[in-house]
Amino acid sequence: MTLTTPAPAPVPSSSHHRRGCGDAAPAIRQHWGTPVAFATLDPAGLLTPSAARISAEGPAMETVPPGEMIADLDAVAAQFHLSFDELVAAHHPDLAPPISGVAIEVHIWRHGHHLPPAAHPADLIAWWVLHSAPTPAPSDSGAIALADPRTGSPFAPLPGRPWGRHLLIRPIPGAHVAVPGWLTTSVTPLAPGQHVLVAVASTIR
16 A cells, blocks of 8 residues: 655654654765765654564565554655655756655565665655664665666776665664665565565655
8 A cells, every 4th residue: 555645844853743753854965976865763653553563474575554554644754755855956957856746655574575676667766664673683684775777887896986886774773765766776685583664655746
């Protein structure tokens, strides 16, 4: 199930009107010459009791209704909008068209889940790790891997050639990243006993 939201009114980054999110303003950094939005957003107070009851038992990848796991969907949607707006502001207008809405899915990833590298059809895409347990022995287990597919990636090992080098976002609760959809993204295989609850958002024109 996908939650589709229109562009919301501005929401303050920290006040009694927000249940969580910590410092809601993402930092924009350049990777391979491409703007990427990073933030650590505390999901405490945004989740339902069902989120704490997720176990490592179940299908390798499960899509669940957003309302089953997220108690404050408006706050989560507003955060994704904010991150996308910051990313758009850092882009040339032709690379990031105006956003009319955001589609949000909530996934549970478990042992056996992985995704091969692929671009996304949306202009912008973002992930927010809402819950993860336990900490796996391989530090990159379940990580979101980002790569630049442009020509030049075969020369990535050479000094000064960053294209093709993966940027790993480890599945630590609160980890949040937003990127252009044309970047190649993948998910590294999850270790046995590991599970991750993640909200995935994409833009709608």
